[in-house]
Amino acid sequence: MTPAIPILEARRLTRELPGPVPVTLVRDIDLTVAAGEFVAITGPSGSGKSSLLYLLGLLDTPSSGDVLVDGLPTVGIPDNPLADLRLSRFGFVFQFHFLLPEFSARDNVEIPMRRLGLLGTGEIRDRAEFLLETLGLAEHAHKLPEQMSGGQRQRVAVARALANDPAIILADEPTGNLDTKSAENVFSLFRQLASDQGRAVVVVTHDTELAARADRRIHLVDGRIVP
Amino acid sequence: MATPLGLAIAARHLSHRRRQTVTSLLGVALGVAFFIAIASMMQGFQQDFVNRIIDSSPHVTIKDEFRTPPRQPVENVYPDAVIQLRGLKPRDEVRGLRGARAIIAALEQLPGLKVAPTLAGNALLRYGPKDSSVNVIGIVPDKERLVTKLEKDLIAGKLEGLYTAANGIILGEGVAQKAGIGMDDLVTVVSPEGVVLRMKVVGIFRSGLTVTDNFDTYMLMKKAQVLQNRPNVINRVRIRMDDVEQAQPLARKIEARFGYRTESWQEQSSNVLGIFVIQNVIMYSTVGAILIVACFGIFNVISTVVFEKTKDIGILKSMGFRDADIRRIFVYEGLMVGSIGVVMGWALGFGLVEFMGSLHFKMEGFVRAEGLVLYKSAKHYVISGAMGLTASTFAAWLPARRASRLKPVDIVRGAA
Numbered sequence: 334m335t336p337a338i339p340i341l342e343a344r345r346l347t348r349e350l351p352g353p354v355p356v357t358l359v360r361d362i363d364l365t366v367a368a369g370e371f372v373a374i375t376g377p378s379g380s381g382k383s384s385l386l387y388l389l390g391l392l393d394t395p396s397s398g399d400v401l402v403d404g405l406p407t408v409g410i411p412d413n414p415l416a417d418l419r420l421s422r423f424g425f426v427f428q429f430h431f432l433l434p435e436f437s438a439r440d441n442v443e444i445p446m447r448r449l450g451l452l453g454t455g456e457i458r459d460r461a462e463f464l465l466e467t468l469g470l471a472e473h474a475h476k477l478p479e480q481m482s483g484g485q486r487q488r489v490a491v492a493r494a495l496a497n498d499p500a501i502i503l504a505d506e507p508t509g510n511l512d513t514k515s516a517e518n519v520f521s522l523f524r525q526l527a528s529d530q531g532r533a534v535v536v537v538t539h540d541t542e543l544a545a546r547a548d549r550r551i552h553l554v555d556g557r558i559v560p
Numbered sequence: 561m562a563t564p565l566g567l568a569i570a571a572r573h574l575s576h577r578r579r580q581t582v583t584s585l586l587g588v589a590l591g592v593a594f595f596i597a598i599a600s601m602m603q604g605f606q607q608d609f610v611n612r613i614i615d616s617s618p619h620v621t622i623k624d625e626f627r628t629p630p631r632q633p634v635e636n637v638y639p640d641a642v643i644q645l646r647g648l649k650p651r652d653e654v655r656g657l658r659g660a661r662a663i664i665a666a667l668e669q670l671p672g673l674k675v676a677p678t679l680a681g682n683a684l685l686r687y688g689p690k691d692s693s694v695n696v697i698g699i700v701p702d703k704e705r706l707v708t709k710l711e712k713d714l715i716a717g718k719l720e721g722l723y724t725a726a727n728g729i730i731l732g733e734g735v736a737q738k739a740g741i742g743m744d745d746l747v748t749v750v751s752p753e754g755v756v757l758r759m760k761v762v763g764i765f766r767s768g769l770t771v772t773d774n775f776d777t778y779m780l781m782k783k784a785q786v787l788q789n790r791p792n793v794i795n796r797v798r799i800r801m802d803d804v805e806q807a808q809p810l811a812r813k814i815e816a817r818f819g820y821r822t823e824s825w826q827e828q829s830s831n832v833l834g835i836f837v838i839q840n841v842i843m844y845s846t847v848g849a850i851l852i853v854a855c856f857g858i859f860n861v862i863s864t865v866v867f868e869k870t871k872d873i874g875i876l877k878s879m880g881f882r883d884a885d886i887r888r889i890f891v892y893e894g895l896m897v898g899s900i901g902v903v904m905g906w907a908l909g910f911g912l913v914e915f916m917g918s919l920h921f922k923m924e925g926f927v928r929a930e931g932l933v934l935y936k937s938a939k940h941y942v943i944s945g946a947m948g949l950t951a952s953t954f955a956a957w958l959p960a961r962r963a964s965r966l967k968p969v970d971i972v973r974g975a976a
């Protein structure tokens with residue numbers, strides 16, 4: 334089996350916040366994630382896990398180094414194509430669900446698809462309902478976020494992240510606010526997304542027990558990878 | 561969710577903060593409604609005023625004056641002279657239109673014109689202990705009735721009274737009221753030339769134009785010539801036209817041909833027409849001010865939404881919304897408030913105009929009127945709509961731009 338081009342790759346990735354006392358968020362990160370791989374990022378609070386994830390997700394611009402998506406460097410890509418790349422290739426799940434409070438669960442899941450505009454209105458609705466059903470939320474499709482529990486909201490957020498069928502899923506402590514059972518559910522879901530659907534999944538987590546179930550663990554301390 | 565995505569998000573934002581949205585809607589609506597109401601009132605008044613002028617005053621007046629002082633003989637002899645003679649007094653022209661009869665005869669040949677000669681001057685009207693200064697206008701009643709609406713304006717007496725009474729005079733209503741003069745009263749008229757006539761009031765008129773009613777009096781041409789001690793002199797020729805728009809060209813033609821200063825009704829009323837311009841400026845600034853306040857309202861709502869929706873903006877941008885998509889959402893919000901506000905304002909303005917139309921009261925300013933004369937025009941709706949939409953879009957633009965420039969990483973980092 335020839336090694337495939339890694340779908341997501343960080344090369345000597347460094348991010349510093351400029352200022353009178355510059356803060357280094359991450360330094361010299363080298364990392365490759367292949368399709369179907371489930372990578373967990375662990376580390377103490379403040380070690381730069383989130384910062385790394387934002388860089389990998391093209392939400393932040395590195396001070397030096399580069400992030401390669403499908404083998405292509407992304408530094409220097411203008412804002413609009415970068416946004417389009419996020420729209421079609423990435424799915425984000427954050428610790429806080431970030432659902433739009435005025436929209437129902439289904440509407441929230443539809444938003445990325447409507448922005449992408451590849452599917453018709455009916456197909457978009459069907460897919461949104463299908464995703465919610467997969468996540469066990471079929472009967473909650475019409476509820477507003479405030480009418481749902483924390484675990485349900487987070488699963489809606491996962492459904493939204495999957496809406497445009499992204500090759501890369503990035504999640505920042507997605508189970509941080511959940512009870513053990515919900516956390517377990519969401520984590521198994523990520524596990525499946527990698528193993529069964531061949532997506533590249535990178536999850537930041539505190540939970541060493543969950544992290545143990547990843548294909549690979551990366552431990553950060555003070556913005557650097559430690560073995 | 562068949563509407564465009566940005567529009568759907570904008571609509572949800574607004575419908576979830578109803579009170580603020582309604583407040584800014586009202587701002588726009590009031591601005592638009594006031595514009596429509598004030599514009600129809602002002603323009604109604606102005607048109608009414610112009611109509612009254614056109615109706616009651618001559619359309620063209622030939623005066624016994626020259627627009628530029630006549631050339632002096634010395635200038636004719638040395639046309640390009642460098643030396644200037646000082647202290648030259650213009651040769652005293654015998655006041656009056658020379659060849660007036662020929663001028664009138666020539667004008668009467670033209671189609672669509674009615675011509676009446678007058679001799680206008682000042683006099684003192686004496687009644688009991690009261691002296692009032694008045695304009696004395698000598699007329700030929702048979703011609704006058706074709707040129708002005710004096711006859712129609714009479715509220716007492718008849719124009720023929722001038723012929724039948726030995727020394728008849730017609731007074732403006734204001735003149736009569738101020739001095740307490742009634743029909744058939746005898747008044748004394750004293751001219752600057754020192755001629756004194758005892759005259760009988762044979763008519764009182766009300767034109768509705770305050771200045772006219774308070775100062776003008778009419779008598780036979782012959783009597784006026786005696787009073788002014790200017791036998792056979794005519795100093796004004798008044799012309800009424802079928803087509804009032806031709807007044808200015810006709811005035812220019814007459815002046816070019818006969819040399820005498822000839823004024824169209826527009827020129828004679830230029831001071832009032834100038835006031836109208838000022839009125840319109842005031843109207844536009846008032847409405848502009850209301851709309852600016854409305855703008856602040858919109859700016860306020862949308863800024864608040866942007867502030868409250870920072871997290872949403874962050875997630876939308878991180879999932880791949882472009883800056884322009886975000887900006888569009890908030891500009892849509894301004895446009896929605898603007899267009900709904902404009903439509904509400906149209907309805908309100910329409911109602912206001914109808915309400916004002918139903919009012920009846922007496923007032924006296926430039927003109928005397930009962931109730932408001934209103935001018936209703938689709939143009940007012942178009943202008944106010946355009947102003948309302950422009951203002952609300954502009955008010956939304958600034959917060960929209962701010963929203964579009966937010967960095968998703970700052971939001972996500974801060975909120976997580």
Ligand SMILES: Nc1ncnc2c1ncn2[C@@H]1O[C@H](COP(=O)(O)OP(=O)(O)O)[C@@H](O)[C@H]1O
Binds near residue numbers: 380382
């Ligand atoms: N905007 C910022 N200004 C200053 N320091 C920051 C900022 N963002 C993050 N940091 C600091 O950078 C470090 C890494 O933060 P973060 O990536 O959020 O860590 P983690 O997600 O591992 O808790 C922390 O020490 C944090 O305090």
Ligand SMILES: [Mg+2]
Binds near residue numbers: 384
């Ligand atoms: Mg973190």
